[in-house]
Amino acid sequence: MSLVFYILSALTVAGGLAAVLLRNMVHCVLALTVAFAGLALLFLNLDAQFAGFAQILVYIGAVAILVVFAILLTRGSETSRDGIFSRTWLAGLAAAAAVFAVLGWAVLHSMRQLPHETTVPDVTVKQIGQLLVSRYVLPLEIVAVLLTVALIGAVIIAMQEKEESQ
Amino acid sequence: MIDNLDQIFVLFQHWLISFLPSSWQPAAAVMLSVAAIICLFPALFALTTVFERKGLARIQNRLGPNRVGPFGFFQPIADGIKSLTKEDIVPLSADVAVHFLAPVLLVITVFMGFAVLPMGRNMVLVDLDAGLLFYFAMGASSELAVFMAGWSSRNKYSLLGAMRAVAQMISYEVPLIMSSVAVVMISGSLSLTKIVEAQNHYTWGFPHWYIFTPWGFAGFLMYAIATTAETNRSPFDLPEGESELVAGYHTEYSGFKFALFFLGEYVAMFSISGLGTTLFLGGWSAPFSFLTWIPSWIWFFSKLMLSIFVFIWVRGTLPRLRQDQLMNFAWKFVLPMCLVNLLVAGVWRFMGEGLLRWVVCSAILIAAYAGMGVAEMHKQRLGPRSYRYAE
C-alpha cells in the first residue's frame, strides 16, 4: 500500500465529498473535476494508461464542461431558500451509509479469497485496437449507434420549442 | 562529430547526471529535461511577442516597437517588468480561489503537452505508448481553465467571452482529433516517436512526410484551421476581440495573472504547432536526404518557428469570423471534410504503391471540397463583386 495510493485516494475522496457538500454549484463541479483527475491518476497507478487518458479526455474535457454549461443555463447559482439539502436528507444518508457498510464488509471479509497477481500486464494500444475490432466489435458498433442516438436525442430534447400560445 | 552535435543535449544531460549517485539518476534526468522545457519555451514566447508585434506592424505598414534595444528586441524585458510590477486587482465580488487557480491550471495543462513531443532524435521527455491521447487529454483540460477564468470574474463580458471561447474550443476539438486520426491510421501507432520515425525515410531525396500525400495535405490544412481556432488566434479570436468584448475572459486579470494567460496562449500555440510538425511535417527529420547532417533539433525548432510565422501572417491578413460563422464552419464544413479525409487515408493505405492511388485520392478530396463548398455557398447568393461609388 504505497504512499502514492494514499495520497491519490485522499485527493479523490476529498474531491468527491466536496462535490456533494458544497453550496456553490460551480465549486461542486470543480471539486468533481478534481475527483475525476484523482481517479485518472489512480488508473495510471494501476498501469491502465489508455483508460486513464481517456478518463481525462472524456470526463474532464467533456462531461465537466457539459455540467458547467447546464448549471449556467439553469441558473444554478441561485440557491433555494430552503437550503441545499432536501427534506428527506436523513433517509438518503442512511441508505448511502448502509451501502458503504455492506460493500466494505464484503471486501474486508473476503480479502483472503481475492485474487492478487503482481505481474504488471504489458498492454499496448495496438492490443486494445485489435481487440476492439475483433472480439469487441459488436459493443463498438452498438456504442457508435448509442452515441449517435444520444447526440441527436440531446439536441432534440434541449431544443427550444416554437411558442404555440402567446 | 555530426552525431555528437545532433545528440548534444542528450550527451550534456548524461554528463550532468553522472555526478549523482545512481539511485538518483533517473529522477534527476527527468528534472533536468523538465527544467530545460520550462526555461526554453517562455524564452521563445518572449521572442515571439516581439516578432509578432513587429511582423503585424510591417504588414500594417508601420514600424512596431523600435525603442527598447536594437530594433526593439528587448521589448519583452520591458513588458515583463511591467506585468510583474503592476498591481494585482481582484474584483470585490469575484470568487477569489477560482480566480487565482484559473491561470495556474491553464499554464500547467499547457506545459504538460510538451512531455510527449519529440524535439529531436532521442529527445522526448516521456515516450508514452498513448502519447497522442495524452496530448489531447491535456488540451481538453485547458478549456476548463478558460471557463473558470470567465466565470470567477463575475462580469457579464467575461462570462460571455468564456462561453464563446469554450464553445469554439469544443467545436474545433473534433476536427483537430479527427485529422490526427488519419495520421494514426497510416502510421499504426499513437506514440509520437513512432509517427516521426515512420516519416523519416527518403525516396530519391524527398522525405516521406505526411504532408506530401493527398490525405496528409488536406489533413494538415484542417489541422491548421483547428489549431488556429483552438488557441483563439485570429481569425478565430472573437472571444478575446478587443472591439467586441473588452478583453473576453481575461478582462478582470491584471499584472502577473494576465501575463500568465498570455504566456499560456502562446505556449499552447508552440505546443500545438509542435504536434502539427510531428504529425504532418516529419518532426525532427530533414527535408532532403542530403541535409541530414544538420542536427535534428534545429529542424524541429525551425519548423515550429515557421508555423508560428504563418500564424502571425494569418493574423495580420484575415478578418475576424463571427461566432455563428465559425461554428457553422466547424460543424458543417471542416468535420465532413475530416471524415472524407479518413476515408481517403484508408483508400490510400489499401490501394498499394503507384501513381493510381495519388490520382484517386486527390480526385476524391477535390470533389468533396468542391461539392461542400458549392453546397455551403449556395444559400448565400453571392454574386460577382459590385461597387457603389459615392455620388
Next chain:
Amino acid sequence: MTPLAGYLLVAALLFSIGLAGALTRRNAILVLIGIELMLNAANLNLIAFWRYGPHPEALTGMMFAIYSIAVAAAEAAVGLGLVIQIYRHAKTTDLDHMNRMKG
C-alpha cells in the same frame, strides 16, 4: 490489507459518497453529479480487478471501463438536456418542488 482491497474500499467509499449526493441534494444537476461519481467508482472497481485478477492480458476489465466511460458521457449529455428542458418548463431545478406529475 492487499492493494486490491484498498482500491475496492476507495471505490466503495466513492460510490456511497455519490449515492449520498444523489439522494440528499435538492438540485437536479447535483443528482447527475452523484451519478457520475457512482459510475466512476464502478470504473475504478473494474480496472482494479483487471489489474490484480487472473489473465490481465485478456484486457477485459480495461475494455469494460472504456465502454463505461463512453456510455457515461452519452448519459450525461442526455440527462443534462432533460434537466435544461425541465427547468424551462417548471422554472426551477429544485427536486422537492417537482413532486407532481401534473404539468
